[in-house]
Amino acid sequence: MTSPRTAGTAPRSVLTRARVLESAVALADREGLGALTMRSLARELGIEAMSLYHHVANKEDLLDGVVDVVAAEIQDAVAQLDPLSDGAPRSAWKPAMRRQILTARAVLLRHPWASTVLETRKNFSLPVIRYYDSLIGLMRRGGFSYDLVHHAMHALGSRALGFSQELFEPDGATAGSAAGGGTKEGADDAATAMLRQMAEQVPHMVEMMAAVSHEDGTGSTLGWCDDQTEFEFGLDIILDGLDRMAERERR
Amino acid sequence: MTSPRTAGTAPRSVLTRARVLESAVALADREGLGALTMRSLARELGIEAMSLYHHVANKEDLLDGVVDVVAAEIQDAVAQLDPLSDGAPRSAWKPAMRRQILTARAVLLRHPWASTVLETRKNFSLPVIRYYDSLIGLMRRGGFSYDLVHHAMHALGSRALGFSQELFEPDGATAGSAAGGGTKEGADDAATAMLRQMAEQVPHMVEMMAAVSHEDGTGSTLGWCDDQTEFEFGLDIILDGLDRMAERERR
């Protein structure tokens, strides 16, 4: 009478580490990283919090596992790309790497919380390292010395995985949680007012925002940055710089 | 009898927001960001946790304030640098910006926890914006259009403030908290063993680490990255790229 899940020799439970991690990713996608607690994850799975500890060692291990899931997703996406043909010229490394990084980025954009978790990991899991390995391989195909490859990986930093921490808040420089009413327009007005108020303090900043936001026709400060464009801009600077260095190295 | 702090018309208390924030910075410096809780900060100041709420609105506000303190420290350090002379050539923007960013970095290295806090702030405080403003000013002196300046700020990202998230763990790729005994040598051995074990899985990575670590004479995988060198390498790539773009823009 106590709800046998299946008949016959079925395993007592269908809960596995993989299913726990999948649920954790889904929960974070749906309600944000803050909502990913042992209790809420357990509720999601219809069990008690402590039962999770049979499948993950502790919360750190859970987060490690969740990173693995996302990294595997990245690997899958990258694997679908056309591989570099054997006869490709040396210069082919650059567009190939660009494509691979933007593919990784596309996956991370589906899991906006993932970059935060990624940054806090101490030991990188095999899936992540494997992704790096493929980038290193591309650069070697481009004729990089290992030394240059090493510097390159540091120079790319998190950009190699498809994200970069933006120090401007991308969607709206809301001026505190004060007036404005929470609407986007309200936040915009508040931000504009705040900027005007500190025009003497930060003249260049104010002028830059005015110049750039007028460019697209809207007088709004909101939505004046296109994340994707800015990411590609920064990425291309680095790739171009590396390309030049590899050329110099070859001579 | 209840310990009058001073005689006469002295203020009832000597505790101010500034002193609270100073203490918070000191505590984080000494014991890490994790140790910065309302209770421990209060203990540090000889008061109760709830009394802190008379000087900061809540913990977020405390962290905002702590960022302000660090940003002010950066501003102070930057202010000590020789300003760009009026007759300096356009090209002077680059070394000036490099110097300013490395100065900011030196301050952040004294507060290793600060970059983590910085990344989680939503609204930038005046001190931080002022620092950015000075960078924008330098690029304008270099002849940048506002549009290019804007892209440049995104491209620099956190590097503008002197840090970049390293996705390799800088000090030792400790292979989990398993065997090794906690000593540096132990961790090194464990990392090396782990790498050897996955040599077929990530051949390029293994070879790169071997090549680079042999270069400095030691056969160790530990300490094979010099943070400062790598930071400057990445910074220079971006600055050089921007310089080239500014030149192209001028023609």
Place this chain on the structure above:
DNA sequence: GACGTGAGCCTTACGTCGTAAGGTAGGACC
């Protein structure tokens, strides 16, 4: 069939956190 074993799940409880609510003492001002 009886019986130990261990995996999977549960219950209870502890110590931590941020902070809401409300109390109290003493200086400032009318």
Place this chain on the structure above:
DNA sequence: GGTCCTACCTTACGACGTAAGGCTCACGTC
């Protein structure tokens, strides 16, 4: 001298991660 404000305190609540231990089955072995 009454009133108020400010800076402090006490108590308490509902999160959180997780240590410790108990129950219930499916299984292997005899």
